[in-house]
Amino acid sequence: MEHSNIILKTAGLRKTFKVGFWGREVTALEGLDLEVKQGEVFGFLGPNGAGKTTTIKMLMGLIYPTSGQAWLFGRPIGDQESKARLGFLPESPYFYDYLTGLEFLQFYGHLFGLRGVTLEKRIDELLELVGMSHARHLQLRKFSKGMLQRVGIAQALINDPELVVLDEPMSGLDPVGRKEIRDLILCLKESGKTIFFSSHILHDAELLCDRVAIILKGRQVACGRVSELIDEGVAHSVEVVIDGLSPEGLARLRQLADRVIVQGPQVLAVLPSRQQVGPVLEIIRGAGATLVSLTPHKGSLEDLFIREVKNKQPELREAV
Amino acid sequence: MRILSIALNTFRENLREKLLYNLLFFALLMIGSSILLSRITLGDYHRLILDLGLASINLFGVLIAIFVGIGLVSKEVDRKTIYTIVSKPIPRYEFLLGKYCGLVITLLANTVVMVAGLLIVLQVMDVPITSLVFKSLALIFLELMVITAVAVLFSTFTSATLSAIFTLAVYVIGHLSGDLKEFAKKLDEVSQMVVNAIYYTLPNLERFNLKGHVIHHLDFGMTDMALSLTYGLTYSAFLLLLASVIFQRRDFQ
């Protein structure tokens, strides 16, 4: 049996699609193993086409896995009872655009058997929560992208779910809109909900997530706490700016640094870790150059991500 | 309850469709035009009014069923509105039944309007309104229910355009199926089997056509009525069952 505080679990989850006239097989997801615990904010990260939406659609019972298994609340996916404890916001959501905000939420409330005063109260609360009280009598066709996203989140919360699954909740929004969605997610976490969301914007995830999984071309490449991943992966890269470096010195610097940019008499180099600082200082001394600045760089998920892409690419090419 | 919510939402969606009102307008125009036609026709104008009226209700009902109906399911899949429904604790067949019932409610509302138009014309032109007229109307509505089920079935696995073409084909062949059997007799054995197979799988829509009875005052008893009713309902139920099975297996991409 599943451990009780594991809300979402997948084991070897895999999906292939048949495309084109000849039914050529493409693998969208290759053997995914995930565990999401109760009460955490879990980021499911990867670039476009990595297989995030495919995974979420399988979890939601919209498409069927080619192989492998997944469980929500310890029950196999597709189970109606676990769906009752679930809220879902699809990627770039399309909704019945002939409905007003109020009618829209009423419809979803009715699907859960909510009616009358209970439903009215719930809708008021939700519209308040997502900051859309002003749009209750406006047709969805007149909504902006951000408004749709918000009313979509309200829809996902109508049954007061324990697990909220959001597919790219922040894509297509301006910085203010993204911040508002982030605050909303934190607010949901505070009220004890488990949140699983996908994103290709790593910065958002860094600020929000307890744990993340990173997938690339259908394969999981990293999983864990954000702080641990960053520390292990890319911690403490260092940026140095040097003035008046000789050509020999520059050649030696290139061997140590990840990246070197020459701008007139000045050279900017990014060192992969602190270990390279000593040798670089020696180069500077030996060449009679001056050190202009030295900035330790706090790693970000983005750095980790770029590194993973670089590392995995040859391997992925072989696999194709 | 959930089926009803989906049905009412579908009905609401249909009511905001302009095409519906255009079709309804033309139906009423055609029913009304029989008044003018009967002025310039010598002889039995009762026949003309009834024939034209019933035919219009049938034709426009079918057009509404097809052109509003085919979008029902495929539009939800294309626009991905189905994502938020299937991810809720609603079995897929309930969604399908809800869509079907929604369209049947739409058709009922439209038929009521068209029938009201016809009754007014009959009243104005002093044509006797017999119980046969009502029996005929009931069977026309039953036919619409069958056609709607056909449209729903096709739209669970093909695009809206193909569904429309297929459903229209079923409607046309369904009315020719009596001739089809006669036609088969003249063919070689293999073709005969094929044509017979078509005859037995497609609905025999002529069973729902009482225009001949109405015009020639032929009786259509309660037993016949019950038989046609059973046939239509069973056939629709079977189509919806098949549609549910297909829909259940589908990936929504």
Ligand SMILES: Nc1ncnc2c1ncn2[C@@H]1O[C@H](COP(=O)(O)OP(=O)(O)O)[C@@H](O)[C@H]1O
């Ligand atoms: N219905 C489909 N048919 C064929 N290929 C698909 C289909 N859906 C997704 N894919 C492919 O699967 C891969 C993963 O897609 P997706 O899950 O949408 O990625 P993400 O959401 O991470 O951007 C992509 O390469 C995409 O082209």
Ligand SMILES: [Mg+2]
């Ligand atoms: Mg996606």
